[in-house]
Amino acid sequence: MRAVGHLFVALAASEIGRRGLGVRRLIRSARLMATRSKHGKTVDWTTKDLLLGLEEFVPIYETRPIKNNMYGMGFDHSFGLWFITRWLKPDLMIESGAFKGHSTWVLRQAMPNSRIISLTPRHPMKYLKKGPAYVDENCTYFAGNEFLDFGSVEWGTVLKNHGVTDLSRVVVFFDDHQNELKRLKQALKAGFSNLIFEDNYDTGTGDHYSLRQICDQFYIQGGGHSCFEDGDEARVRSVRKKYWEKAVDTLELCGPGESWWGVRGYMRDDFNLTNKPISYTQHFQNSRYVESVLDVYWELPPVAGPSLTHQTRYDPARAPSPIVEDGRFGLFQSVGLSRLETSVFNGYTQMVYVKVSEKN
Ligand SMILES: C[S@@+](CC[C@H](N)C(=O)[O-])C[C@H]1O[C@@H](n2cnc3c(N)ncnc32)[C@H](O)[C@@H]1O
Numbered sequence: 001m002r003a004v005g006h007l008f009v010a011l012a013a014s015e016i017g018r019r020g021l022g023v024r025r026l027i028r029s030a031r032l033m034a035t036r037s038k039h040g041k042t043v044d045w046t047t048k049d050l051l052l053g054l055e056e057f058v059p060i061y062e063t064r065p066i067k068n069n070m071y072g073m074g075f076d077h078s079f080g081l082w083f084i085t086r087w088l089k090p091d092l093m094i095e096s097g098a099f100k101g102h103s104t105w106v107l108r109q110a111m112p113n114s115r116i117i118s119l120t121p122r123h124p125m126k127y128l129k130k131g132p133a134y135v136d137e138n139c140t141y142f143a144g145n146e147f148l149d150f151g152s153v154e155w156g157t158v159l160k161n162h163g164v165t166d167l168s169r170v171v172v173f174f175d176d177h178q179n180e181l182k183r184l185k186q187a188l189k190a191g192f193s194n195l196i197f198e199d200n201y202d203t204g205t206g207d208h209y210s211l212r213q214i215c216d217q218f219y220i221q222g223g224g225h226s227c228f229e230d231g232d233e234a235r236v237r238s239v240r241k242k243y244w245e246k247a248v249d250t251l252e253l254c255g256p257g258e259s260w261w262g263v264r265g266y267m268r269d270d271f272n273l274t275n276k277p278i279s280y281t282q283h284f285q286n287s288r289y290v291e292s293v294l295d296v297y298w299e300l301p302p303v304a305g306p307s308l309t310h311q312t313r314y315d316p317a318r319a320p321s322p323i324v325e326d327g328r329f330g331l332f333q334s335v336g337l338s339r340l341e342t343s344v345f346n347g348y349t350q351m352v353y354v355k356v357s358e359k360n
Contacts, residue, residue, distance in 0.1 A: 035215040037294040045087055050323045051335065053083045054303060058336030060109050066132045069102045074347030075340060077198055078106050080300035081173060084353045085110035088194055091169040092117065092162060096150045097176030100127040101134030107173070108136055115162055121147045150183065155190040167191045174198065179209045179269040181286055184356065188293060193356055200299065200350040202318050204248035207272035209262050212350055217287045227254035244315035296355040302348050308332045309345035319350060
């Protein structure tokens with residue numbers, strides 16, 4: 001399995017057929033973007049492991065307490081979080097951004113006996129008064145009056161209180177819509193190395209600066225974007241925007257006279273409540289910095305192709321090839337995915353697992 005990666009444009013034949021687009025024209029503008037890590041290390045798991053994991057996870061997911069998790073994770077990322085966590089088998093799981101507690105529940109399914117620390121402004125208990133929510137018995141909540149932002153926690157003290165001495169045995173999960181560069185630096189400063197980012201938004205989309213946006217660079221194979229309005233890329237992007245809600249066209253990627261980075265030239269933070277303009281020089285430096293601390297960068301593939309899931313939001317051309325590829329309905333059915341309602345497949349945003357360490 002590739003360690004890294006944005007795989008731009010693994011266009012499924014069925015998608016092309018279904019949508020009646022010119023195959024040659026689209027494949028010519030295909031991009032393969034590979035985020036670089038320090039030593040080119042990879043993850044241990046394979047597509048076969050992911051498939052076996054899917055088969056095991058579907059029945060677990062069917063027992064979830066929060067059936068409709070609007071504004072929270074859908075199936076793809078729930079599976080990704082469960083799979084990665086279960087593979088890494090941490091002694092402690094930390095989550096930032098719990099909402100009603102669905103992701104806490106997923107972490108608990110992955111590791112039934114490990115401690116969880118959850119940082120979230122509103123305690124999930126509050127949601128219980130109005131409807132389904134999940135509160136974990138073996139979780140320390142920094143929520144409500146006790147809420148602390150991840151960057152303000154005295155991690156040395158908290159970890160000591162939880163009996164954790166080996167930080168490589170901790171997984172930190174971010175679903176708090178904060179600038180991911182900020183979170184990455186805070187995590188490194190505290191000594192954490194296994195990080196999962198839920199919303200790893202593509203350039204031009206999302207409410208916070210993401211690792212994928214940072215890595216979207218001309219010097220990385222397949223990265224960057226062209227602002228040539230009569231070019232192939234502009235044409236393909238405008239076609240794809242008609243089909244996929246989250247696809248972006250050149251108008252959203254290019255300002256007057258220059259390429260935009262992040263979202264319309266802004267490094268967004270805190271659900272887009274604060275944002276700063278970002279120059280190309282700064283954006284470029286951010287990418288070099290991220291590369292210098294990355295040991296592994298692995299984007300979760302979508303669980304299945306769009307002809308199977310009927311999702312219409314993310315552009316499959318901007319995602320890795322799905323675990324169950326288009327056309328493989330038998331496999332889609334046998335791993336149990338056909339039992340799930342279509343809406344659970346609409347939340348994919350390139351969840352990423354990174355292993356990081358200080359520069360060397
Ligand atoms: C998208 S929701 C999380 C969804 C949840 N992980 C799930 O799977 O259902 C984002 C959450 O981040 C919380 N949040 C906002 N600012 C935060 C911060 N600084 N630190 C941690 N959580 C924050 C929000 O209150 C909200 O509960």
